[in-house]
Amino acid sequence: MKINTLKWARVVLALLVFIPTVLFFIDVFHLMPFKWKAVLHLQLVPAILGSLWGMVIFILLLSLLFGRVYCSVICPAGIFQDFLSRLSAGKKKRRQRRVLKYAKPQNWLRYSILVLTIASFVLGSSALVILLDPYSNMGRVLSDLVRPALIPVNGWIVNKAFSMGIYSLLPVTPAGFSWVAIVVSSLFLLTISIMSLLRGRLYCNTICPVGTFLSLISRFALFRVVIDDSLCTHCNVCSRSCKSQCIDSKQSSIDYSRCVVCFNCLSSCTQNAIRFQFVGFTASTQSTVKEKSATLKEEPLNVHRREFIMLSTAALASAPLLLANNAVSKPASPKLPIMPPGAGKREHFNMTCTACHACVTQCPTNVLIPTAFEYGLSGFMQPKMYFDKGFCQPNCTICMDVCPSGALLPLPLKEKQMTQVGQVHFTLEQCVVYTNHTDCGSCSEHCPTQAVKMVDYKDGLTIPHITPEICIGCGGCEYACPARPKAIVVHANYDQQWAKKAPKEKPKEIEVQGFGF
Amino acid sequence: MKRRDFLLTTALTSVASMLRFDKLEAALKSNTISVSSTPDLVAVMGGEPAFMLERALAKFGGIKTFVKKGQVVVLKPNIGWDKTPDLAADTNPELVAAMVKQCYAAGAKRVEVFDHTCNQWDRCYVNSGIKSAVESAGGIMVPANDESFFRTVAIPNGVKLKQAAIHRSLLDCDVWFNMPILKNHGGAKMTISMKNYMGIVWDREYFHRTDLQQCIADVCTFHKRPALNIVDAYRIMFKNGPQGKSVADTALLKTLIVSPDIVAADAASVKFFNQVKQMNLNEVAHIGMGQALHLGTEDLDKLRIDRIKM
Numbered sequence A: 001m002k003i004n005t006l007k008w009a010r011v012v013l014a015l016l017v018f019i020p021t022v023l024f025f026i027d028v029f030h031l032m033p034f035k036w037k038a039v040l041h042l043q044l045v046p047a048i049l050g051s052l053w054g055m056v057i058f059i060l061l062l063s064l065l066f067g068r069v070y071c072s073v074i075c076p077a078g079i080f081q082d083f084l085s086r087l088s089a090g091k092k093k094r095r096q097r098r099v100l101k102y103a104k105p106q107n108w109l110r111y112s113i114l115v116l117t118i119a120s121f122v123l124g125s126s127a128l129v130i131l132l133d134p135y136s137n138m139g140r141v142l143s144d145l146v147r148p149a150l151i152p153v154n155g156w157i158v159n160k161a162f163s164m165g166i167y168s169l170l171p172v173t174p175a176g177f178s179w180v181a182i183v184v185s186s187l188f189l190l191t192i193s194i195m196s197l198l199r200g201r202l203y204c205n206t207i208c209p210v211g212t213f214l215s216l217i218s219r220f221a222l223f224r225v226v227i228d229d230s231l232c233t234h235c236n237v238c239s240r241s242c243k244s245q246c247i248d249s250k251q252s253s254i255d256y257s258r259c260v261v262c263f264n265c266l267s268s269c270t271q272n273a274i275r276f277q278f279v280g281f282t283a284s285t286q287s288t289v290k291e292k293s294a295t296l297k298e299e300p301l302n303v304h305r306r307e308f309i310m311l312s313t314a315a316l317a318s319a320p321l322l323l324a325n326n327a328v329s330k331p332a333s334p335k336l337p338i339m340p341p342g343a344g345k346r347e348h349f350n351m352t353c354t355a356c357h358a359c360v361t362q363c364p365t366n367v368l369i370p371t372a373f374e375y376g377l378s379g380f381m382q383p384k385m386y387f388d389k390g391f392c393q394p395n396c397t398i399c400m401d402v403c404p405s406g407a408l409l410p411l412p413l414k415e416k417q418m419t420q421v422g423q424v425h426f427t428l429e430q431c432v433v434y435t436n437h438t439d440c441g442s443c444s445e446h447c448p449t450q451a452v453k454m455v456d457y458k459d460g461l462t463i464p465h466i467t468p469e470i471c472i473g474c475g476g477c478e479y480a481c482p483a484r485p486k487a488i489v490v491h492a493n494y495d496q497q498w499a500k501k502a503p504k505e506k507p508k509e510i511e512v513q514g515f516g517f
Numbered sequence B: 001m002k003r004r005d006f007l008l009t010t011a012l013t014s015v016a017s018m019l020r021f022d023k024l025e026a027a028l029k030s031n032t033i034s035v036s037s038t039p040d041l042v043a044v045m046g047g048e049p050a051f052m053l054e055r056a057l058a059k060f061g062g063i064k065t066f067v068k069k070g071q072v073v074v075l076k077p078n079i080g081w082d083k084t085p086d087l088a089a090d091t092n093p094e095l096v097a098a099m100v101k102q103c104y105a106a107g108a109k110r111v112e113v114f115d116h117t118c119n120q121w122d123r124c125y126v127n128s129g130i131k132s133a134v135e136s137a138g139g140i141m142v143p144a145n146d147e148s149f150f151r152t153v154a155i156p157n158g159v160k161l162k163q164a165a166i167h168r169s170l171l172d173c174d175v176w177f178n179m180p181i182l183k184n185h186g187g188a189k190m191t192i193s194m195k196n197y198m199g200i201v202w203d204r205e206y207f208h209r210t211d212l213q214q215c216i217a218d219v220c221t222f223h224k225r226p227a228l229n230i231v232d233a234y235r236i237m238f239k240n241g242p243q244g245k246s247v248a249d250t251a252l253l254k255t256l257i258v259s260p261d262i263v264a265a266d267a268a269s270v271k272f273f274n275q276v277k278q279m280n281l282n283e284v285a286h287i288g289m290g291q292a293l294h295l296g297t298e299d300l301d302k303l304r305i306d307r308i309k310m
Helices: A005-027 A034-042 A046-047 A051-065 A071-074 A078-091 A094-097 A107-122 A127-132 A134-163 A181-200 A202-206 A211-217 A235-240 A294-325 A346-352 A358-362 A398-402 A433-436 A442-446 A474-480 B002-018 B022-029 B048-058 B091-107 B121-127 B132-138 B168-172 B191-201 B206-207 B211-221 B261-272 B285-292
Strands: A223-229 A253-255 A274-278 A368-369 A383-385 A421-426 A452-456 A462-466 A488-498 B042-046 B072-075 B108-115 B148-153 B163-167 B174-181 B181-185 B189-191 B229-237 B250-259 B303-308
Touching: A005 A034, A005 A046, A005 A071, A005 A078, A005 A134, A005 A346, A005 A358, A005 B211, A034 A046, A034 A398, A046 A211, A051 A071, A051 A211, A071 A078, A071 A211, A078 A134, A078 A181, A078 A202, A107 A127, A107 A202, A107 A211, A127 A134, A127 A211, A134 A211, A181 A452, A181 B048, A181 B250, A202 A211, A223 A462, A346 A433, A358 A368, A358 A398, A421 A462, A433 A462, A442 A474, A442 B121, A442 B206, A474 A488, B002 B163, B002 B189, B042 B048, B048 B091, B048 B229, B048 B250, B048 B303, B072 B091, B072 B168, B072 B191, B091 B108, B091 B174, B091 B229, B108 B132, B121 B132, B148 B168, B163 B168, B168 B303, B174 B191, B181 B261, B189 B191, B189 B261, B191 B211, B191 B261, B191 B285, B206 B211, B211 B285, B250 B261, B261 B285
Parallel strands: B042 B303, B072 B108, B072 B174, B174 B229, B181 B229
Antiparallel strands: A223 A274, A368 A383, A421 A488, A452 A462, B042 B250, B148 B163, B181 B189, B229 B250
C-alpha cells in the first residue's frame, strides 16, 4: 500500500509543535526545559500583537505557498480537533460511514466575525480576540482545566516518591484558578469537541478569525491539493475524508479557503486522482486541473461583491456597540487589579494580552490569577497579581520571559527590580504590633527594597514605617502579614512606574578585636 | 592501712567533686555522654569555616561525641533567602558542607539538610550555594516547601505555642544540629539560634500573629533539642536584616560560636554583635524568655567558655 508521506509528515510536524506546547502549559512536574517556551512564538495572534513581524511574515508566506498548513501543524486547537476527528473516524472500515461530506462555505458568518474582531480591536477592545483566538483558548483549556486536574495526580505520585526517599519530584500548590476561566474554557472545549466530532473543522471554517484571516491568503496558494478531472470518477470518497468539508466531488473541486492541508484525502482516492502539486498563481479560489467554463469565472466576482457589502454593513452595525464599550473601558473602582511586571501601560496590557494564561501556569510562586471583568470588557480573563499564595520573587522574570504576545515585555532583571507595579499601603490600626502589643516584623522581613522598615515604637517594640516611592509592589509584605484583615497591602498603579532608587549605602570596613564576652 | 584508706578516700572525693551532673540531663537529651569536663561554649575567630568548626568540635571531644555510626543526622542552616553567600542572608555554605563531612566522618548513615524558606525554595537552595556544597559533601537536600513534609507535634511546655507542624526529617532523625547565621531582625531584633527554629515549622504566620518573641522561645522547648547550636558569624548582617539589601549590610568577622546551650549561644552572639552595632540583651526578648523556660542561661560569667584565636 502506498504510504501517505505528506500526511505523516504533517502529523509528525504537528506533534513536534503540539506536544511541547501542551507540556509547557500543564508542566506540573516542572521538568520542561525553559527554552521550550519558544514554541509559543509560532502562534499567529501573539506574533501580531507582539510585533514579531518575522514570524508573521513567515506564516503569511507559508500560507501563500502551501495554504492553511498553519491550521494543521501549528494551531493547538486545530491539532486537538484532529485528534477528536480521528476518534470519530474509528477503524478504517468505518471511514465509509463517516458523517463528513461536502458543505457550502459559511462566508457571511466567518467574514463578519473576522471584521468584527478586527474592527473592535482597532476601536480599543480586545474582547473578541481573547474569546476567539484558538491558541489562547487552548492555553486556557490547558491552564484552567487540564492542569488543575493533574495536580492531585501529581500529588499522589510525589507522595509515593517521598516514601521511597526520592525528592526530585515535588508537590504543586493548587493555585491560580478562577471560576470564570474554568467555565469559559469548558464552553470552548465543549464547543470544539462537539463540532469536530460531528463536523470536522467546523470551528476553523465558521468562527475562528485566524482561520478566516489565513483563508484570504490560502485561496491564492501556490501548492494545492488538486483533483485530476480526467481520472476522477466522482465517487465521493475524498469528500467523506475531508475534515474541512471543502471537497466537492461532483465538481471535482476543492475550496482552498477552507482546506487545512491535512492531506487525509490523498490516500482516500482509489483512482490516484487527487494530488498535492504546484499550480502557480491562480485568481480562482476553487480550481481543477482543467479550467472550467466562463460561468465559473463569473461566480467569484459575484461572491466578492456580495461579501464586500456584507462586511461593510457588519462593520457599520458594530461601530456603536464598540464605541460604547470603549467609553466604559476605564474602570473607576479603587480596587484596580495589579498587572504582572512588564505590562507597562494599562492600555497596552489590555490590548496585547490574549489571556492564554501561560504566565499563570509558569509563575513559580503562584502569584498570578485570571480575573473575570476586573479589567473591564477588554480585559476579560487577563491575569492579575494576588498575594494569597505567594509574592513576586525579586530575582524572577519568568512571566515576562514566557509571554508570547509581548503583553508582558521581557524586561532585564535589573529593570524588573525597579518596576513599580503598585505601592504599599499601611493601616496602623490593623497591625498586630498595635493591637496585640507584641513584636512582628513579618512585612519588613519580606521587603526586598526595605520600603517597609521597622522603626522604634514603644516598650521595646518595633513597628512598620513605609516609603511608598521605593516600593516595587512585589507583595511580600501583604503575603506575610498575619493580621486579618491585612494591615499592609499593595495598591495597583494604573500604569506601571519606575520605583525611586533608594540611596546606595557604601560598604564599610568593619573589624572586631575580641569576642565581646 | 588507715593512711592508705585516707589517701584513697581523699582522691576519690576530689575526683567525685569534679564531676558535673548538671550536664548529664542535657547530655542525655542531646545524645552526648561526656564524663570529662568540657566547655559550655566555644568561640573561634580568625580562620576559615571548616577549620574553625574542627577546632570547636575538638573542644567538645570531637564530632564522635555527638554523632554515632549509622545514625541519620539533620542539619538546619538558614537558607531562607534567595541571596548569594556574600550577602550574608543565609548560612555560609562552606560551614554547612564542613559539618556534613564531619558527620559522615563519624560514620553517619545519612545527612539531610533543609529549611522552610521565605523566598522561592529552589532558588534559595541553589543561590545560597548550600545545595551544591552539601551535595558535593555527600549530603541530601530535602525540600520543605509543602505542608506534606510536616507533622503536627505537641509543645507542652510552651506558653503561647502549644503545638506545631514540624518537618518530618527532623522528627525522624537521630540527631540534629542548629546552624544559624548571625543577623539582626526588624521584628525579633536578632535572628540567631532560637529564631532559626522558625525554619523547622510550617505555620510561621502563627508565631507572628501570636506574640513572636514568646513563640520563638516556646518552640525551642520542643523535646528534641539540637546537639549543638553552631552560630555562623563568618560574615554577619548587622543592618536591614534579615533579608538585607547589599553587601553594605554585612561585615566579615570570621567567627564561630558553638554551644549545646541555646540561650548561652544567643546571648554570646548578641554581645559579639554589639561590638558592631548596638544591641542589648534585653532588647532581644526571646532570649530572656528562653531562660525563663529553662532552655539555658544568659549569664555567661557562670559558664566555662573556651576562646580560640586562629
